[in-house]
Amino acid sequence: MEKRVRVRFAPSPTGGLHMGGVRTALFNYLFAKKHGGDFILRIEDTDQTRFVEGAEAYIINALKWCGISPNEGVGFGDGPHAPYRQSERKESGIYKKYADRLIESGHAYYAFDTSEELDEMRKRLEAAKVVAPQYNAVTRQNMRNSLTLPEDEVKKLLDSGAKYVIRLKVPRNEEIRFNDIIRGWVVVNSAQVDDKVLLKSDGMPTYHLAHIVDDIEMKISHAVRGEEWLPSAPAHILIYRYLGLENDMPKLAHLPLILNPDGNGKISKREARFPVFPLSWHDPREAMPYIGYKETGYYPEAFVNILALLGWNPGNNEEIFSLEQLSALFDFERVHKSGAKFDPEKAKWFNQQYLRKHTDAELAEVFKPILKEKGYERSDAFLADFCRLVKEKVQFVHEFWNHGKYVFEAPTAYDEKVMTKKWNDKSKAIYSAVTAKFTAVNDWTVDNITKSFHDAEAEVGKVDMQVLRVLVSGVAGGPQLFDMLALIGKEEVLNRLNIALSTLS
RNA sequence: GGCCCGUUCGUCUAGGGGUUAGGACACGUCCCUUUCACGGAUGAAACACGGGUUCGAUUCCCGUACGGGCUACCA
Numbered sequence: 001m002e003k004r005v006r007v008r009f010a011p012s013p014t015g016g017l018h019m020g021g022v023r024t025a026l027f028n029y030l031f032a033k034k035h036g037g038d039f040i041l042r043i044e045d046t047d048q049t050r051f052v053e054g055a056e057a058y059i060i061n062a063l064k065w066c067g068i069s070p071n072e073g074v075g076f077g078d079g080p081h082a083p084y085r086q087s088e089r090k091e092s093g094i095y096k097k098y099a100d101r102l103i104e105s106g107h108a109y110y111a112f113d114t115s116e117e118l119d120e121m122r123k124r125l126e127a128a129k130v131v132a133p134q135y136n137a138v139t140r141q142n143m144r145n146s147l148t149l150p151e152d153e154v155k156k157l158l159d160s161g162a163k164y165v166i167r168l169k170v171p172r173n174e175e176i177r178f179n180d181i182i183r184g185w186v187v188v189n190s191a192q193v194d195d196k197v198l199l200k201s202d203g204m205p206t207y208h209l210a211h212i213v214d215d216i217e218m219k220i221s222h223a224v225r226g227e228e229w230l231p232s233a234p235a236h237i238l239i240y241r242y243l244g245l246e247n248d249m250p251k252l253a254h255l256p257l258i259l260n261p262d263g264n265g266k267i268s269k270r271e272a273r274f275p276v277f278p279l280s281w282h283d284p285r286e287a288m289p290y291i292g293y294k295e296t297g298y299y300p301e302a303f304v305n306i307l308a309l310l311g312w313n314p315g316n317n318e319e320i321f322s323l324e325q326l327s328a329l330f331d332f333e334r335v336h337k338s339g340a341k342f343d344p345e346k347a348k349w350f351n352q353q354y355l356r357k358h359t360d361a362e363l364a365e366v367f368k369p370i371l372k373e374k375g376y377e378r379s380d381a382f383l384a385d386f387c388r389l390v391k392e393k394v395q396f397v398h399e400f401w402n403h404g405k406y407v408f409e410a411p412t413a414y415d416e417k418v419m420t421k422k423w424n425d426k427s428k429a430i431y432s433a434v435t436a437k438f439t440a441v442n443d444w445t446v447d448n449i450t451k452s453f454h455d456a457e458a459e460v461g462k463v464d465m466q467v468l469r470v471l472v473s474g475v476a477g478g479p480q481l482f483d484m485l486a487l488i489g490k491e492e493v494l495n496r497l498n499i500a501l502s503t504l505s
Numbered sequence: 506g507g508c509c510c511g512u513u514c515g516u517c518u519a520g521g522g523g524u525u526a527g528g529a530c531a532c533g534u535c536c537c538u539u540u541c542a543c544g545g546a547u548g549a550a551a552c553a554c555g556g557g558u559u560c561g562a563u564u565c566c567c568g569u570a571c572g573g574g575c576u577a578c579c580a
Contacts, residue, residue, distance in 0.1 A: 012580050047579055115578075131507045132576065165578050183510070192508050192576090200578040207580050231509055231575040254510085257573070261516075264572070309529095313518060317528045336518090338511045339573060346517065346530040392543045457539085465540035481540045 003221040005037025009063075009070065010211060010225075012044040013055035016281030016290065017062045019342075020226065020258045020267055023307040027255060027335070028224050029068040030308070033327035037221070041073030042214060043085045046204045053284050062278040066300050067323055081218045086210050095205035098213045098243065099166045099198050107242035108198060110164045111135075111145040112157055134194035137172035166199040168208075168239060176234040181222070181253040181332045188234040196235050208232065212239050215250050223250040227339070228266075230254045253332055256311045257339040267342060274344035278303060297396030298347075302354040306347050310340045320353050352395040363387040366397045374401060376408045385487055389479035404478070407488055410496050411474025414504075418470050428501060431471060433460045435497045444490040449482045471500040 009025040011017055017025075032039035041063070043056055060075035072079035083089055102108035113121075118135070121143065125133035133139075140147060145167070146154045157164070174190040198209040205213070215223060233252060240249040257266045261274075269276045275293045278300075282289035293303045305321055314321070314329045321329070355363070364383035371378070378386070390404040437452040437459075457463050469481050472493055478484060485493050 010580090014580070044580065050579065111578090113578095118578085134576075163578095167578095186509075188509070194576085197578045202578080204578090206578070211580090226574090227510070228574055228580090234509095256511080259573075266573080309517070311517095315519070317519075319517095319529060336511095340518090341516060343516045343530065349530055393541080453539095462539070467540090469540055477541050479541065484541090 003219070005032055005035035006040065006219055006221045007032050007037065007224055008040040008042050008073070008215070008218065008220055010042040010044050010214075011059055012047065012050070012207075013052060013059065014047070014050040015052050015055055015283060016269075016277045016279075017055075017059045018267065018269060018276045019278065019293075019307060022062060022066060022068075022278055022303075023258060023310060024224065024226055024255055025063060026066070026068055026304060026307050027312070027330070029070075030327050030330035031222065031224065031332070034330050038072055039068075039070045040079070040081075040218060040220075041070040041076055041084065042218070043074045043087075044207060044210065045085060045087045046090075046200075046207065046210050048087070048202070048204065054282075058279065058281060065279055065294055066304050068304070086205070086214065089210075089214065090204060094217065095209055095213055096199065096203070099205070099209060102168070102198065102239070102242055103166065105242060107169050107238075108166050109140075109146045109169055110154060110158065111140075111143065111167045111195075111197075112149075112162055112164050113143050113145070114163075117144065132192075135167065136170060136191070136194050140167075140195055163201040165197045165201050167195040168198055168235065168242075170195050170235065170238060176237055178233060178237050178252060180230075180233075181251055182256075182335050183230075183254060183337055186230070186233070190234070190238070193235050193238070196232070198239075208235060208239065212236060212243075212249075216243075216245055216248060220250045222253060224253045224255065227254045227257050253335075256336050258310055259339045259341045261342050261344060266339075274342075274347070297398050298351050299354045302347075302351040305354075306350045310342065311336045320350075348395045355395065355397065356391065360384040360388040360391070363391060363397060363400070367400045370398055370401060371408070374405070374408070378408075382487070389483050389487065393477075393479070406473035406475060406478070407484065410492070410499070411470075411472070414474055414500070415470045415476040418466055418476050419504075422464055422467050423504065427467065428504065430456075430460045430463055431468065431497065432501055434463060434468065435494065435501065438490070438497070439494060441490065444486060446482050446486045449485050453482070472496050 007028040009028050011021055029039050031037075041060070043059075045051060045056075056074065063069055070076045072081070073084045078084060089095070099108060103110070121135070121139060122133040125139065135143065142148070147169075149157070170193045171190045175187060176190055176193070177185055177187045179185055196208050197206050199205055211223075214220075233254070237246070237249075240246045259265065260267055260272070267276055269290055275291055275296050277290050277292045278294060279292040280289050280295045281292065294300070301322065304323060304326075305319075308321065308326050308330075309319060312330065312335045315334055361380065361384045364380055364387045367387060368380075368383060371383070386404060386407055387400065390400050393403050394400055434453065434456040437456040438449070441448050441452050453463065465481055466476060469478060469484075470476060472485065472488065
C-alpha cells in the first residue's frame with residue numbers, strides 16, 4: 001500500500017520567510033492537496049543562537065496570507081504529533097535516543113574536541129594542502145574521540161560531564177546513491193561526506209539528526225526542500241540506513257533555486273530591487289524593514305501564481321491559475337532541475353491579470369481608503385465608475401491615484417510636450433468655442449458631451465482632443481476623454497477650462 | 506580549490522532523433538482609435554561549445570566552457 005502523502009515545510013525561525021521559502025512551502029502544499037494528503041508546519045529551532053524574535057509568527061502569517069495554510073503544525077492547531085517545535089520535542093529525549101542507537105550500533109561516536117582543536121585541525125590540513133579539510137574517516141584518527149581514546153578514558157570523560165558531540169561515523173570509501181524525484185539518481189562517494197555532528201554539545205540535535213527523527217516520527221512521505229540540501233542528502237541516507245530505516249525514509253525531492261534577476265546567486269534580500277518577502281519584515285536586528293509583496297500591492301493569488309510558475313509549469317501555454325487549479329495540476333514530473341531567475345516585470349503583469357478579474361465595485365472598495373488618505377471622498381457609485389475608466393491602465397490598486405488623480409484635483413500645470421507642440425494662437429478661440437458649447441449642455445452625459453463637442457467642431461473646425469484633455473486634466477494620457485469629462489462633472493470641467501483659457505495666451 | 510547539480514530567445518518556459526523550434530513578459534512596427542488605453546496583428550530574438558552514436562542530433566553519450574549550490578557543534 002502506498003504511504004499516505006504527508007509533507008512538511010520546516011523552516012527555522014532565524015528571520016523573515018522570503019519568496020524562495022514560500023515557494024518551497026507552496027510546492028509542498030500543492031503536492032499534499034493533489035494527493036489528498038497532509039501539509040505540516042514544523043519549526044526547526046535547534047540553533048538557539050540564531051533565534052529571531054517574531055520570525056515564527058511571521059512565517060505563520062505569511063503562509064496564511066498566501067492561502068497555503070498547513071493542516072497540522074505550529075500555529076495551525078498542532079495535531080497528532082505535537083509538539084511541532086524541535087526545541088520542545090527535544091524535551092522528550094527523542095533525538096538523544098536516536099543518537100544513542102547509532103552509538104550502540106557503532107555508526108556514531110563521541111567527540112570531545114574543542115572548537116580550538118577543530119580550528120587547529122583545519123589549519124593543519126590547509127597547510128598540508130588538503131583541498132577539503134573535514135572531520136572524516138582519516139582525520140578523526142588524530143582527534144579526541146571515542147574511536148581514538150581508550151575506553152576507560154571515554155567513560156571517565158562522559159561521567160565527569162565533559163562537553164562532547166556525537167558524530168556520524170561515515171565510511172571512508174563507499175558509494176552512496178539515492179533517487180531524487182526531480183533529479184533522478186545522484187551518486188556521491190562517502191569520502192566527500194564528513195562525520196556530521198548529530199548531537200551538539202548543548203544537547204540539541206543538529207538539523208541532520210533532528211529532521212530525520214521528526215520525518216520518521218511524523219510519518220513524512222516526501223521530503224521536499226531546496227537544492228541547497230542536495231550535498232548533505234548522502235549523509236542523511238547514511239543516517240537512515242544505520243538506523244535501519246532506509247525503507248521507511250521519505251522520498252527526496254530537491255527543488256531548483258530562485259535566482260536573482262540580474263547577476264547571480266540565489267535571491268537575497270539585501271541587493272534586491274523588488275520585494276523578496278511576502279509580507280513586510282522588520283528584523284529586530286536591523287534598522288529598516290523590508291517591504292513585502294502584500295504592502296507593494298500584490299494580491300496573494302497573484303503572488304502564489306508567480307511562485308508556482310518559477311520552476312514548474314503545467315505543460316501548456318496557460319499561465320493564470322488559482323490555488324485550486326494548481327493543486328489539481330501540480331506534479332514533480334514537471335518541476336525543473338535548473339534554477340529560475342525571477343523577473344520582477346512579469347510579476348507585475350501577473351498582478352495586473354488578477355486586478356482585472358475584480359469588479360469595478362470591488363476595486364472601488366479597496367481604493368476608497370487610499371483616496372481618503374489623499375483627502376477626498378466620493379460615493380461608491382462614483383468610485384466604481386472611476387475604477388472602470390482607469391483599471392485598464394494600472395497593475396496595482398494604489399496606482400489608481402497616480403493615473404487618475406486629476407479626476408479629483410484640478411491641474412496645476414499643463415503637459416509641456418503637448419502644449420508646445422499643439423497650442424498656437426488659434427487655440428484660445430477654438431477651446432473657448434468648445435467651452436461655450438459645453439456650457440450649454442443641460443444633461444451632462446457622455447452622449448451629450450460628445451454631441452456638443454461635434455457641434456463645436458462644426459463651428460470652428462477640427463478640435464484636437466488631446467489638447468482638450470490636457471486643459472482639463474493637465475496630463476497627456478488617461479482614460480477615454482468624454483467618459484472622463486462626464487465623471488469629473490460639468491461645473492468642474494467648465495471651471496478648469498475657464499482657468500486654463502485665462503492663464504494661457 | 507574540491508564535490509554535487511544544472512545549461513532552449515534578455516527573462517519565464519513548451520518541445521524533443523527529421524518541427525517554419527511554439528507560448529508568455531519586456532521591446533519594435535502596424536491596425537482599431539478625432540484623445541488615452543485595452544485589444545488585435547506582426548517583427549526582432551534561443552537550442553553554450555567540441556567530439557562522438559546515427560542516414561539524420563537542439564534532442565542520446567562523453568568532454569570543455571559557463572552558471573548555481575555545498576564545503577560549521579547554521580539551517
